[in-house]
Amino acid sequence: MYTALMSTSERLIESTRDLLWERGYVGTSPKAILERAGAGQGSMYHHFKGKPDLALAAIRRTAEQLRATAERSLDGPGTPYERIEAYLRREREVLRGCPVGRLTMDPDVIASDELRAPVQETLTAIRERLAGIVEEGKRQGQFAPELDAGRTGAAILATVQGGYVLARAAGSPAPFDAAVDGLLALLAPPTVRTA
Numbered sequence: 001m002y003t004a005l006m007s008t009s010e011r012l013i014e015s016t017r018d019l020l021w022e023r024g025y026v027g028t029s030p031k032a033i034l035e036r037a038g039a040g041q042g043s044m045y046h047h048f049k050g051k052p053d054l055a056l057a058a059i060r061r062t063a064e065q066l067r068a069t070a071e072r073s074l075d076g077p078g079t080p081y082e083r084i085e086a087y088l089r090r091e092r093e094v095l096r097g098c099p100v101g102r103l104t105m106d107p108d109v110i111a112s113d114e115l116r117a118p119v120q121e122t123l124t125a126i127r128e129r130l131a132g133i134v135e136e137g138k139r140q141g142q143f144a145p146e147l148d149a150g151r152t153g154a155a156i157l158a159t160v161q162g163g164y165v166l167a168r169a170a171g172s173p174a175p176f177d178a179a180v181d182g183l184l185a186l187l188a189p190p191t192v193r194t195a
Contacts, residue, residue, distance in 0.1 A: 003107055009047040014057035020189045021099045025108040025115070026053060040086035056115055061104065063122040066100045070126050080137030084130065084156060088180045094173040127157045142189045152187075159183045 006014070014034035019028040030044055030051055037043070048054040073087035093097075100122050109115045131153030137143040145151075159179050166175035 008037070008039050008043050012039060012044060012047060013052055013061055015039075016054050017062050017099070020055065020058055020062070020106075021102060022095065024102075024106045026106075028055070052112070053116070055109075056118075059109070059115055060118045062099045062103075063118040066098070067122050067125055070129065074129055074133060078143055080133045080140065080190075081187060083133055084187065085184055087130070088156070088160065088184065092176075094164060094167045094176045095171070097168055098161060101161045101164060123157065124174050127153045129153075130156045138187075143187070156183065 011032060013192035015033050016028060019036060023032075024188055028051075032046060033039075033051075033054065034041065042049070044054060048057065069090070070087060074083050074089050076083055076086055078086065100119055103109045103115075103119045103122075109119065131149040134143060134147065134152045134156075135149040137147055138147060138149065159182075162178040166179065167173050169175075
C-alpha cells in the first residue's frame with residue numbers, strides 16, 4: 001500500500017488519513033495506525049507527540065489535498081459556469097463521502113478547536129473560491145446580476161456535501177449526480193438552458 005521510499009512519518013500520516021476517513025477519530029487506534037503503516041511500536045511517539053498530533057498532521061494533509069483538487073477544477077479553462085461544472089462533475093469516491101466533510105460528523109474532531117480548524121478553513125476557502133467564480137460570472141453577464149455570490153457559493157458546496165450524504169444513504173451515486181444536475185440546471189446561463 002505504501003512504498004518503501006516513504007519515510008516512517010509519511011507512512012504514519014497516510015495511514016492515519018485513511019483510517020480517519022474509514023473509521024473516524026475514535027475508531028483510529030494507535031495500534032491500527034502502526035499496523036497499517038507497517039511501523040514499529042515506538043514510531044508514532046518518535047515522530048509525533050501522540051495520536052492527537054498525528055491526527056492533526058493527517059487532517060491538515062487531507063485538507064490541503066482537497067483544496068488542491070478543488071483548485072485544479074476551479075482554476076481550469078472555460079467560463080465560470082464551465083469551471084463550476086468541472087468542480088461538481090470531477091471524479092470522486094462518492095460512496096466513501098468527502099474525506100474532509102466526513103470529519104464534521106466526528107464528535108471528537110468537532111470538539112477540538114485544533115482538529116476542527118483545518119476542516120473549517122478548507123470548507124471556507126472552497127466556498128469563498130466558488131463565490132468568487134460566481135461573482136466573475138456575474139461581471140461577465142453569465143449569471144443574473146441579482147444572484148448573491150456568497151450564498152450561491154455556499155449552495156454549491158452544500159450540494160456537494162449533501163450529495164455525498166444522500167448517495168451514502170442510498171448506497172448509490174445516483175442521488176449525488178441528481179443533486180449536481182439540479183444545481184447546474186438552476187445555474188445554467190440562458191444559452192445553456194435552451195440548448
